[in-house]
Amino acid sequence: MEVVIVPDAAAGGELIAEAVAALLRRTPDALLGVATGSTPLPVYQALAAKVRSGAVDVSRARVCQLDEYVGLPAGHPESYRSVVLREVVAPLGLSPDAFLGPDGTGEDVLAACEAYEAALAAAGGVDLQLLGIGTDGHIGFNEPCSSLASRTRIKTLTEQTRVDNARFFGGDIEAVPHHVITQGIGTILDARHLVLLATGEGKAEAVARTVEGPVAAIVPASALQLHPHATVVVDEAAASGLELAPYFRATRAAKPSWQGL
Ligand code: GLP
Numbered sequence: 001m002e003v004v005i006v007p008d009a010a011a012g013g014e015l016i017a018e019a020v021a022a023l024l025r026r027t028p029d030a031l032l033g034v035a036t037g038s039t040p041l042p043v044y045q046a047l048a049a050k051v052r053s054g055a056v057d058v059s060r061a062r063v064c065q066l067d068e069y070v071g072l073p074a075g076h077p078e079s080y081r082s083v084v085l086r087e088v089v090a091p092l093g094l095s096p097d098a099f100l101g102p103d104g105t106g107e108d109v110l111a112a113c114e115a116y117e118a119a120l121a122a123a124g125g126v127d128l129q130l131l132g133i134g135t136d137g138h139i140g141f142n143e144p145c146s147s148l149a150s151r152t153r154i155k156t157l158t159e160q161t162r163v164d165n166a167r168f169f170g171g172d173i174e175a176v177p178h179h180v181i182t183q184g185i186g187t188i189l190d191a192r193h194l195v196l197l198a199t200g201e202g203k204a205e206a207v208a209r210t211v212e213g214p215v216a217a218i219v220p221a222s223a224l225q226l227h228p229h230a231t232v233v234v235d236e237a238a239a240s241g242l243e244l245a246p247y248f249r250a251t252r253a254a255k256p257s258w259q260g261l
Contacts, residue, residue: 001230002261003211003248005239009199012233013042016130016195019231019261020047021056023128023193029060031100033129033183035140036066036083039197040130048091058092064126065101067141067182070154074105078168102152102181113152113181120152120187129191133198136160137206137219141182148215148223150184185223194230195261196221198238207234208241231261 006012020043023030034040050056065080072079077086081101089099100123102116120126131139136158142150143158157165162176169175188194198207210221211232224230239245 001211001224001227001232002251003232003234003239003242003244004252004261005234005236005242005245005248008235009039009042010046012197012199012235013040013044013046015261016043016197016233017046017050019195020128020130021050022260024056024058024061027127028057029062030127031062031064031123031125033066033126033188033191034063034084034088035130035132036080036087037132039132039199041087043130043197044088044091051092058094061092061094062098062100062123063088063092063094064099064120064123066129066131066139066188067180068102068104069177070104070109070179070181071177072104079104104181109154109179109181113154116181116183117152117187120183120190126191128193128195129188131188131194131196131221133196133203133206133210133221134161135164135202135206137209137221139185139196139221139223140188141180142185142188142220144218144220146185146217146220148217148220148226149186151187152181152183155180155182185220189223189227192229193261194224194227196224196230196232197234198232199235201237201240203234203238204241207232207238208243212243233261 068080103112166173209219215222215225
């Protein structure tokens with residue numbers, strides 16, 4: 001995998017937004033897998049700025065969700081559908097018809113998981129999947145010990161993830177659902193390009209285990225080592241646990257300018 005160390009979150013957002021823009025110039029109807037959480041927001045802001053300046057045309061772009069809470073009522077502001085509509089679809093001026101996501105509101109969760117796998121396949125697969133990372137190394141909502149071959153399914157959140165995400169629910173951990181639908185690790189690995197962004201000291205250990213540890217289900221993000229085109233973008237704080245940081249910096253400095261992410 002390629003590891004790119006950037007000075008700060010804004011630089012990471014700009015770098016990834018430019019990679020997305022380059023993809024959309026090559027493939028105007030690309031399917032972009034988007035992640036929720038705080039980390040990817042600079043990417044969406046940088047991409048929206050490019051749309052406003054005319055640097056990229058997103059009129060044919062499509063976006064899809066990585067995961068969703070189970071049991072929040074339709075339209076709940078913290079459902080990931082609402083978050084993606086608010087943070088990505090609206091600022092980019094995309095049609096809600098250009099958006100795919102699993103249904104976490106229905107009774108039949110298994111059917112919703114199967115329907116989402118089928119919808120992703122029918123859409124031709126994900127061209128670029130943006131990922132954040134949990135403090136425990138999860139991607140999407142694939143908590144530690146998720147099968148590295150898993151497909152979209154229901155998962156139970158760890159206590160740590162519910163604590164981490166309580167800030168979106170007014171600090172009330174009881175308001176954070178226990179169950180979620182998430183693309184499986186196998187589903188995520190089907191995307192043609194994976195781009196993981198991690199920022200801040202709190203992610204340093206998870207990043208080090210992802211990049212330099214063994215591939216192991218205990219660190220779900222380590223599955224990126226199995227992907228032929230995976231890019232990990234980290235700020236200085238998130239890179240602070242990487243032994244190979246000098247190598248990653250030298251590689252980046254010497255990278256030919258014609259090569260994108
Ligand atoms: C949630 C999401 C993940 C995200 C993670 C980290 O668990 N399901 O996709 O990567 O939060 O969020 P943050 O970027 O806010 O730290």
